[in-house]
Amino acid sequence: MGIKNLSSDGKQSNRSITRDEWLISIDKYIEGQKPKIERIPSMLREIESNKQCYEPLVVSIGPYHHGKQELQALEKLKIRFAQQFHQACVNQVSSVNQVSINDLCAKVAEVAGDARKCYEEDSETKKIDEESFIRMMFLDGCFILQYMYILTDEKGVDQLQSVKSSNLLFVWRDLFLLENQIPILILKVLLEFRFKSKQERTDLFNNFFELMRVKPPEESSCINEVNKFVVKYCPVNVPKGKNQETLMNWEESPHLLDLMRANLIGSSGPGDKKPDSTADYWCSYRSVTELGKSGIHFRASETTNFTDVDFKSYYIYGKLMLPPIVVDDTTKPLLLNLAAYEMSPHGPSELKVASYICLMDSLIDHAEDVKELRKKGILLNNLGSDEQLAHLFNEIANQVVLDPLAYADVKNQIEKLRKNKVAVWATEGLHNHFTSPWTFSAFLGAILVLVLTAIQSYVSVFPRSSSPH
Template identity: 55%
Template sequence: MLREVESNKKCYVPLVVSIGPYHHGNPELEAVEKLKFKFANQFCLACGDQISINQLYAEVAKVADSAREYYEEGTTTCYDNESFTKMMFLDACFVLQYMYILTTIKPKEEDQLPTMKSYLSAFVWRDLFLLENQIPLLVLEVLLKSRFGDNTELISDFLDLFPRPPEKTSCTNLVKKFVNKSCCDAVKKFVNKSCCDAVKKFVNDHCPGGQTNDKRKLQLDASPHLLDLMSKHLAGLAKPNHKEGTMDESDQWNSYRSVTELEEAGIRFRASKTHCVTDVMFKDHLVYGTMMLPPLFVDDTTKPLLLNLVAYEMSPNGPHDSHITSYIWLMDSLIDHANDVKELRKKGILVNNLGSDEHLATLFNEIADGLVPDPYAYAYAKGKIDTYCRNKCRYWIAESMHKHFSSPWTVLAFLGAIFALALSTGQTYFSAFPRS
């Protein structure tokens, strides 16, 4: 059904590399197919002398039958055990070595790939998150364990490379950056002895080896493939505020308008503190409201990624929730024209690396076409906005302020007029009642 949209057809097909059986053997992907042997050789050499390539291959062969069950019935029948295991082995080595090169600041000379140019590397990133281009994580895990032991941070670090808008420089961000880079068990021990509970919690949450890494490991164990991990990565681990509220509150969203129209009603927009698509909130102040949305970096890989995440959520064996679908639908309801994108760009919510704002507005309108979101998604925030907008008096005041006092020059002109009126009134009074 999703493929029927003409502008989206190419978003589900790999451009440079095939992973798994669905697009294996495509002659247009032959260039990177040859690179897989080089990647596999580098990966095996990095495992050390204690593990041979035959032993690594044997580990993959042990899980090959289980890996077959992840694919659609009948898809792998044309592969015998040896050819299927070989495909899984080469693809897994390629994916892991690619992750290692991208996540390592200064890879060793033998790991550097002058044959893979930057544009090709970007296309590989895109292709690794296609629904029809996945390899079961259990295959990656057996090779990861052979090279890195129980450390699975390679995949987590790879997901962290997902493009994000730069964080605003603040004292908290600087402290967080310092802690992430320099803290160790000794620092944490010192902090736990001498600091307040808030600082203890901050250090324990953000130090390497802390709770965050344990949560990541649990996520990896519960995921079938890389696209599922990205879905969880974008949705975050927590706060199900998208489930709050009632169906009645959620239904009211259909009457809401675009960003520019909501701003006219006195609703301001700010970037959320996290990049999770579930982190959408609304705060009602005395004379205005604030809607917080997660910041998003948009480039050429964004559309294929979002569409494949939607396809995964719609698939029979996909996740029960629809975080990404609901997020796209929300953004589409807020963005009608280029001016809406412009306002979100000003607030740091959108970083447009596509070109024109009109292009980005069209992107969300195309992606959201025909999508059915979770009816409870963001219900709490939407209910708050509905309550805010029902206050007609405040709505009228905000709309008047936006129309007549949106520029500092109009404010100055208004104050000048008041001052001139006051002087004129004073002059008239003293003319009528001069002092004796």
């Protein structure tokens, strides 16, 4: 029986060939260029409750959702933003070297061929001819850059008056969908007209991603108050934080979603430490409530990096540090698309966001777990009830694949403390007998009475002589 032939792109042709020819075709098989902007993996798209999280609500970026009827309302806004972006470019150069809108589009056309290779070729993308693709890249690129400028520059506030605030929020959501990306290459060539300095271009991206930064709660202290005063009344050049450093090489990223991932995971943190060879990589977390009964308390980490997870053991109790995160209507689509990006065939090699999702899912079972993390400043709930937030993390983790070594050192330390019988007995004793400040006060009062009674008894048995011998 004949065997289907393998073409150069890995697909089968209809011509039947012999086994020897088939084996030769495998030996000579050359994989085509890997797309940098992929489709959502089918195993994730099939989950009914998550389907809408992969679809844009108001604006299409790139070819995958281009031309959809429900997204036409903002196409006119793209034209307006392109005009504004062009005018900003004109204002940056002298009257002798005026930049025409044709110059901008021509520059996009030069790199459009490379940009097209970043997408998967399917029946939908093939419908878009070369000229239509160039126009789409030009409008989408100008739209994204002008949107970033409007949100980050004080001068851009005036241009917001004609844009609905709800649209601005939905655009933010749509810009970080896996199937709604354009190559950074397009943004790079357009930005060269807008800013002549590379640092200015980098600052635009840093300031844009700084908008979603969550500031960890800081303890009230004299030093903190002095620092605030100095920053307010004596402005100085403050060094870039850890999160901003990850965006300095933004030109090397394939798209905005990848930059968002870099912004969230940051550089390597405590959570990246690997345990020794004797550790149990497969030990799991328990819920916040259950860990609390084992003497484990929770604190907000110093940064918002998903890798900034650490555990400090004090023999009979421990502290688990977790990065603070704001949870709102954009959180579920963002985390799901980041996980889909990591799980896609040609995505990042490390499942850091997916592992963070699974970590939070294991810690959160019920509303009580959410409440405890809220009290510690780890979860900032702008979504609704604690029940809704608990359900969100449980839903997101469905079918998400994690790295079994992620946070392995932290998990191993937690497991050791949970197996420490002294810690368990001490925690249970405190929980059972000192559930309120009144019982603890009564306990201290009883101790004080016993001490005073003992002193009185000692004095009555061994009275001090009233006069010297």
